[in-house]
Amino acid sequence: MSILFNYGSLITLDNLNAQVNVEPDTTLPQAQVDMAVVGIADFLSGNYTQKSADVNDIVSNFTFSASDVEGAGFYLSTLPAYLSLTDYGTAVHATSDNLAIKGVAKYGAHDTGSDRKWFANLQTWNGVKDNVVGAVNTLSVGKETAGIGAVLVQSASAALFKKLGKHAALANDDAIQAKQTELATSLKAGWDEVANSYDNSTIFKRYLDSGRYADDGADVNATVNYNVSGMKFDFIVQLKGNVADKDSENSETLAIATILGDSSIGETKVLANGDYTFNVYMRLEHQTVA
Numbered sequence: 001m002s003i004l005f006n007y008g009s010l011i012t013l014d015n016l017n018a019q020v021n022v023e024p025d026t027t028l029p030q031a032q033v034d035m036a037v038v039g040i041a042d043f044l045s046g047n048y049t050q051k052s053a054d055v056n057d058i059v060s061n062f063t064f065s066a067s068d069v070e071g072a073g074f075y076l077s078t079l080p081a082y083l084s085l086t087d088y089g090t091a092v093h094a095t096s097d098n099l100a101i102k103g104v105a106k107y108g109a110h111d112t113g114s115d116r117k118w119f120a121n122l123q124t125w126n127g128v129k130d131n132v133v134g135a136v137n138t139l140s141v142g143k144e145t146a147g148i149g150a151v152l153v154q155s156a157s158a159a160l161f162k163k164l165g166k167h168a169a170l171a172n173d174d175a176i177q178a179k180q181t182e183l184a185t186s187l188k189a190g191w192d193e194v195a196n197s198y199d200n201s202t203i204f205k206r207y208l209d210s211g212r213y214a215d216d217g218a219d220v221n222a223t224v225n226y227n228v229s230g231m232k233f234d235f236i237v238q239l240k241g242n243v244a245d246k247d248s249e250n251s252e253t254l255a256i257a258t259i260l261g262d263s264s265i266g267e268t269k270v271l272a273n274g275d276y277t278f279n280v281y282m283r284l285e286h287q288t289v290a
Contacts, residue, residue, distance in 0.1 A: 073107030098165025
């Protein structure tokens, strides 16, 4: 009786500025991606009130916490059956041991069931595992130690170097990580509901279809909290940008093929003019992690 919500439109980080156009759908906007991650957070709450015996006569309130999404614990993941990795993405995933925090089984109170390879806040990590990993082999909770920003940094790195763990070559990794706020805020705007009717509520319709509404046994005019346990939100984030050399003081073109490789044979995602595009499948799963 799980509930999965998909974004039917691409979420684009164009020049690292988040733009989101959300049209809820049952399918994602493309079938192949370059990286796949799952994030665990305690980020959902809400309720609904049924005003009459008609199930369509409801008011839905739903909150998607942007700050908690920013601090989600993300690990490198396999894909659902309807998606696949590009050849480039397969090569990126093969370098997963380059992630600083590997072999950690838990994020806060949530046990993932097996050891995971996690995306840690690189500024906090600073080469010392204990800075981000607490007791009982647990990735510490919050964007100071984990977070969606770490995924953005590693994605940008992978787009350039076809491998994870090359973030030290990025001169502006802190600026890239800071875009986590814009992305999380955009996600919140896409899913929040304030006094939505049945026709305007994506959340309640999926809740009804899942069977959780029937389990609630709600009384007319009673306000009932959504059962958000294990709710999953799937979307694809497309990172688009341009590569520059911070030390360059003239207009000479960066020698992309010499420095990063040849994009025409899949050595990098960066084109000769410095532009790159990198697609990341993300799943956010609500769990109690405190």
